[in-house]
Amino acid sequence: MTKSYNVAILGATGAVGTRLIEQLEQSTIPVNSLKLLASPRSAGKQLEFKGEKITVEATAPDSFDGVDLVLASGGGSVSAQYAPEAVKRGAVVVDNSSYWRMNDDVPLIVPEVNESALSSHNGIIANPNCSTIQMVVALAPIKQQFGLKRVIVSTYQAASGAGQSAWNELVAETTAYNAGEPVHANILPVKGAQHHYPLAYNLLPQIDVFEDDGYTHEEWKMIHETKKIMFGDKNSKAVKVTGTAVRVPVPIGHGETVYFETNDGAGATTASIQAALRSAAGVVLEDNPAEQLYPQPVNAAGKRETFVGRVRPDLENDDSFHMWVVSDNLLKGAAWNTVQIAERLVALNLVKVPEGASEKFPVTK
């Protein structure tokens, strides 16, 4: 008999949460039972899973009794509080928040890139930031064949990366602009920040809060998560990573211009990089300038893959290239990567908390 799993989705009602339900429905994971957990505000709401109505429950520590697998997307403070509660009760947590990503006891996983790091998990596995995931999916096959010395990325990030409310705000602002009515911004660039600015017909070079060094926390995440996923150390000196993150008036689908340097004399060419990308898991190469074929957010929305195009050599630096990467930030950038990690945990028979591991994540109040 196939083993089946008691699954809980934490933060089930958000833009990512509803997609977690949908991706789980389409996954290979045998689901015995599904619990939908959210804030008390959303409790009582009904959502469908495989044709069955499930009532959303308010999250509490004992919500995780009897649960094998938690897919969490309720935000950093929710994961900080409840992931240890779940692990304590023997559930493995795949967490989409940023809270656990830099913890040395927590693997940060993109299955196409570093699935092997799953085997050493201690009950919590972190899902990386959306903008990081699509970039490392595209860079991994290149690194594998030609090495990787340096990355400079500029992001073009969709509103939904800041949640359903930011996405709604973009549409409402755009509608108001087009009707000649006043535009009100209450959410972007960052919920709870001192100032809010419209995204409609605008560009916001701030995603998440600012660090003391002038980088935003989003940029900080891209740097350190990329190093941890691709080089096994969040402060790895084996690669240089930097960039700028910008919010653009697009609902779904992050774009990224990625400049990268392969190892000196590794012999990378545009054709060999395209070949590596063409045969890479999770990548769709859309790269034919003569046919105006290149990735676009409107085409990537709703798909699980990472789309890559505009591959070309830097004209003045050897072994250096540029590319353009697009993916659905709510799917590969969040819900699909989370469910994909869970699929791999199931396939590798890793849905269990190792003895004593939960002590690494003490429950806090």
Next chain:
Amino acid sequence: MTKSYNVAILGATGAVGTRLIEQLEQSTIPVNSLKLLASPRSAGKQLEFKGEKITVEATAPDSFDGVDLVLASGGGSVSAQYAPEAVKRGAVVVDNSSYWRMNDDVPLIVPEVNESALSSHNGIIANPNCSTIQMVVALAPIKQQFGLKRVIVSTYQAASGAGQSAWNELVAETTAYNAGEPVHANILPVKGAQHHYPLAYNLLPQIDVFEDDGYTHEEWKMIHETKKIMFGDKNSKAVKVTGTAVRVPVPIGHGETVYFETNDGAGATTASIQAALRSAAGVVLEDNPAEQLYPQPVNAAGKRETFVGRVRPDLENDDSFHMWVVSDNLLKGAAWNTVQIAERLVALNLVKVPEGASEKFPVTK
């Protein structure tokens, strides 16, 4: 008595043309008479200049008889044909098209950067590409103080850079999307191209046509124009310039992430670069992360300046920095820079075609 000038605006009815009229109106140039020239399709239309109605005329070679100064924004083929006709008749042409920019006999001017190159003009002065202008305005004060070895730019370019019709298309598409109606694209990414794609809620990593090397012509322009303006040679090896140009769903105002390397050991710091930018002509430094102050297209639209923010050091490369640059692509990127060049020609008493110079630009049919 102050000398006054007979001025013609070529391509007077487009998005840039109407702004040329407005910028000329607000300029210090003493205008004796103004002719508005356009295609036969627009002839007969009336536009206002300083409260007076002027009837648009269809352009013909003898339109330039008695004209001292032509501000041209009718596109490449119009400038190819009519700039030599104007110069032959003794008029100095400031041309906003790309047609003459790479000609060694034509200075390519951004007054804040290389005004001195005006003195050697032969009757035609070229206005650079919109995305180039704002970048070199921001880079020039940095280069002057600390040198400049390398630039990597990613652009976030507004629809109006492709003309009024592209701007209209963006608004029409967005309105249709919001109403749940089908979206039709007929103009972007490039007028007359094989395929057209919607820009509404989307990103198009193609601006202008593709070159054989995989770069777009827009990217090619940014590379070679930057070298010509800042280093006096369109193929200068003194600086490395590269980048990716992307169209974003914004009506007015290009954004640019700019990574740049100053000379080794030149001692540039974030503070010294900010100081250089703060005192630079044509630049407004908007750079205070603590106050969420940074350039945004909605704030730059309608202004002549180039706005710079997010200045910060690269964390892994010495003497290297990042910044975010925004400007109104129709003003500093086109109409204002054109009128500003004309203002400088007037101030320097250079509104005259040097003897014999017109032979450099033979009239073609």
